[in-house]
Amino acid sequence: MEKKYSYAEFMKVVGRNRSSVYAEKLLNEIYMDMFLNRLHREQTRGRIVKLIDDALDHRDEQKFHLYAEKLSDFREVK
Numbered sequence: 001m002e003k004k005y006s007y008a009e010f011m012k013v014v015g016r017n018r019s020s021v022y023a024e025k026l027l028n029e030i031y032m033d034m035f036l037n038r039l040h041r042e043q044t045r046g047r048i049v050k051l052i053d054d055a056l057d058h059r060d061e062q063k064f065h066l067y068a069e070k071l072s073d074f075r076e077v078k
Contacts, residue, residue, distance in 0.1 A: 045074060 013026060048071045055063035 045071070048074060 010026065010030070013023070048067055051067045052064060052071065055061075055067055
């Protein structure tokens with residue numbers, strides 16, 4: 001799902017295709033991909049936090065540590 005775009009690559013593509021319509025489509029694709037990635041990250045983080053809350057509610061120390069570690073790993077990946 002995640003694509004890596006660089007400014008240099010974008011400029012190469014735009015330089016090869018002088019069409020502003022094509023450049024606009026590519027830029028829209030990049031923005032859409034960024035938006036979807038951010039949305040996915042926020043939803044995943046929310047699910048992990050909910051699992052941590054549930055583990056705390058049920059006083060399940062093992063699950064708490066498991067999900068807390070997942071959240072910590074999740075934050076490091078950014």
